[in-house]
Amino acid sequence: MTTSTALPVHPIPALSGNNAPVSQEDVFEEMEVIGQVPTDLNGLYVRNGPNAFYPPEWRYHAYDGDGMLHAVRFRQGLVSYRNRWIETRALKEEKAAGRALWQGLKEPQRTDRPDEPLKNTSNTDVKYHAGRLISMWYRSGLPYALDPETLQTIGPADFDGAIARLSAHSRPDEHTGELIFFDYDVKPPYMTYGVIGPDRQLKHKIEIPLDGPSLPHDMAVTEHYTILHDFPLKPDPEALAAGRYKVRFFGEQMTRFAVVPRHGKPEDIRWFTAKPAYLLHVVNAWEEGDEVVMVGTPYRVHTGPDGKPDAQRLETTIRLRQRDFMLYEWRFNLKTGETTERVIDDVLNTEFPVINSAYQGRKNHFSYHVVFPPGGNENPRFPGLVKYDLRTGGYVAFSEGPRHFYNEPGFAPRDNPQSEDDGYLVTLVWNAVDERSEIQVFDAKGARLAEGPVARILLPRRVPNGFHATFVSQQNLDRWGQP
Ligand SMILES: [Fe+2]
Numbered sequence: 290m291t292t293s294t295a296l297p298v299h300p301i302p303a304l305s306g307n308n309a310p311v312s313q314e315d316v317f318e319e320m321e322v323i324g325q326v327p328t329d330l331n332g333l334y335v336r337n338g339p340n341a342f343y344p345p346e347w348r349y350h351a352y353d354g355d356g357m358l359h360a361v362r363f364r365q366g367l368v369s370y371r372n373r374w375i376e377t378r379a380l381k382e383e384k385a386a387g388r389a390l391w392q393g394l395k396e397p398q399r400t401d402r403p404d405e406p407l408k409n410t411s412n413t414d415v416k417y418h419a420g421r422l423i424s425m426w427y428r429s430g431l432p433y434a435l436d437p438e439t440l441q442t443i444g445p446a447d448f449d450g451a452i453a454r455l456s457a458h459s460r461p462d463e464h465t466g467e468l469i470f471f472d473y474d475v476k477p478p479y480m481t482y483g484v485i486g487p488d489r490q491l492k493h494k495i496e497i498p499l500d501g502p503s504l505p506h507d508m509a510v511t512e513h514y515t516i517l518h519d520f521p522l523k524p525d526p527e528a529l530a531a532g533r534y535k536v537r538f539f540g541e542q543m544t545r546f547a548v549v550p551r552h553g554k555p556e557d558i559r560w561f562t563a564k565p566a567y568l569l570h571v572v573n574a575w576e577e578g579d580e581v582v583m584v585g586t587p588y589r590v591h592t593g594p595d596g597k598p599d600a601q602r603l604e605t606t607i608r609l610r611q612r613d614f615m616l617y618e619w620r621f622n623l624k625t626g627e628t629t630e631r632v633i634d635d636v637l638n639t640e641f642p643v644i645n646s647a648y649q650g651r652k653n654h655f656s657y658h659v660v661f662p663p664g665g666n667e668n669p670r671f672p673g674l675v676k677y678d679l680r681t682g683g684y685v686a687f688s689e690g691p692r693h694f695y696n697e698p699g700f701a702p703r704d705n706p707q708s709e710d711d712g713y714l715v716t717l718v719w720n721a722v723d724e725r726s727e728i729q730v731f732d733a734k735g736a737r738l739a740e741g742p743v744a745r746i747l748l749p750r751r752v753p754n755g756f757h758a759t760f761v762s763q764q765n766l767d768r769w770g771q772p
Contacts, residue, residue: 326368
C-alpha cells in the first residue's frame with residue numbers, strides 16, 4: 290500500500306514540495322497497480338534529475354542537485370523500481386569530507402579547482418550505450434557509466450582516457466552501437482565533436498570552428514550526418530571578459546548549423562544559416578533526397594514593435610525557465626546550400642520530445658512530448674502528454690489536470706512491434722491530489738493516448754521531479770548483456 294508523508298516546505302521552490310530531494314536509495318518490487326501492466330512491455334525506463342545529497346546552504350538553483358537515477362524495470366507484467374545517486378567524483382569527495390564542497394550556479398565558482406570549478410553533478414540526461422547507462426551533464430563534463438540493473442556507478446566513462454568531457458545530449462545510435470557526442474566550452478576549442486564505437490573506444494574526434502563561445506544544448510544525427518548547433522543565444526563576451534557569466538540573445542545574428550558527415554573532417558562541414566532562434570531539444574533528424582531534415586521544439590521568438598526579434602523577452606523566458614515552445618522543422622539542402630524552415634505546430638506548447646529510438650536518424654512520423662499551458666507561464670505546470678504526427682502537426686493529447694506533473698516519457702516498443710507507434714509510453718508522474726508518485730503506462734498506438742493510462746503503478750515513496758529519461762528495450766538490453 291502507498292504511504293504518504295508530509296511534503297517538504299522550503300522557501301526556495303526548487304527545494305520545496307516534489308522538487309525537494311529524497312534521502313534514501315530504495316528498491317520497490319510489490320506495488321499497487323491500477324489497471325493492468327502489459328506483458329509485452331519489457332525493458333527499462335530510467336530518468337535522471339537533481340537530488341542534493343547534502344542540504345544546500347547556498348542560493349540553490351534548480352539545476353544544482355547531485356544526479357540521481359530512478360529506474361523502472363518491466364518484465365512480463367512485473368514492475369520494479371529503484372533509485373540511486375550517481376557517484377560522481379565530486380560527490381565522492383564531498384562524502385569523504387562529510388560536507389558540501391561546491392556551491393551552485395548562483396554562487397561564485399571554486400577558484401582552487403580549475404579542473405572542476407562548478408560541480409559536475411551528471412544530473413541531466415541518461416542514455417544506454419554498449420551495455421551501460423551513461424549519465425551526462427548539460428554544462429559538459431566527464432560522463433559516468435552505471436550498471437543498468439543495479440544503477441551502481443561503474444565509474445567515469447572516459448573511454449580509456451580518450452574523453453574528459455562531453456555534453457548532454459550526446460546520442461547513441463542503436464543501429465551502429467556508436468555514441469555520438471559533442472562538447473562545448475567558454476574557452477577554445479569552443480566545440481568538439483566525436484564518435485565512440487560500440488567497443489567503447491574513441492573512433493573519431495574533430496574541432497568545430499566557432500567564432501566564440503556558444504550555448505548548444507542538443508545535437509541531431511541522421512544515418513550519415515550530424516547536425517551541430519550554433520544559435521545566437523550565447524554567453525555575453527563582455528561579461529565573460531569581466532569574469533561573469535551572462536546569457537544574451539543576439540537577435541540580429543543568424544542561427545548557424547554545421548552539417549558534417551558522421552566521421553567527417555572539419556573541411557567536410559557544411560554551414561547552413563537560419564532565422565535567429567534558440568532550441569533546447571531535437572525531436573529527430575533524417576535524410577530525404579538532397580535534404581537533411583531536423584525537427585525540434587525551439588522557443589517561440591516574439592517580435593518587438595520594430596519587427597525584430599524581442600531579445601529581452603527571450604532572455605527573460607530562458608532565465609526564468611518559463612516554457613514557450615513550438616514544433617518546428619529545418620531543411621538543409623546539401624545541393625543548394627539553402628535552408629528552408631517552417632512551423633509544424635504553434636498551437637500547443639510542448640517540450641521534452643521523445644521518439645521510438647529505433648527511428649532516430651530515420652524518417653519518422655510520431656513524437657511524444659510533455660504539454661504545458663500556453664505562453665511563457667511562470668507557474669510550472671506539466672499536466673500531460675502529447676503524441677504528434679510530424680507530417681501534419683496533428684496531435685492526440687492527454688491531460689490529467691493542473692495538479693499532476695508529468696516527466697519526460699520513454700517510448701517502449703511492444704515485443705515484436707508492427708509499426709513505429711506500436712508500443713507504450715512510460716513516465717513518472719507526481720500526483721499532487723493524492724500526494725504520491727506514480728509510474729504511468731499509456732498505449733501509444735493510434736489515438737489511444739487520449740484514453741489515459743492503461744496502468745498506474747503507485748509508488749510507496751515520492752520521486753522528485755526531474756530532467757531527462759530514456760527507455761531501453763529488452764531486445765537492446767539482451768544484445769549487450771552484462772556491463
Ligand atoms: Fe536537455
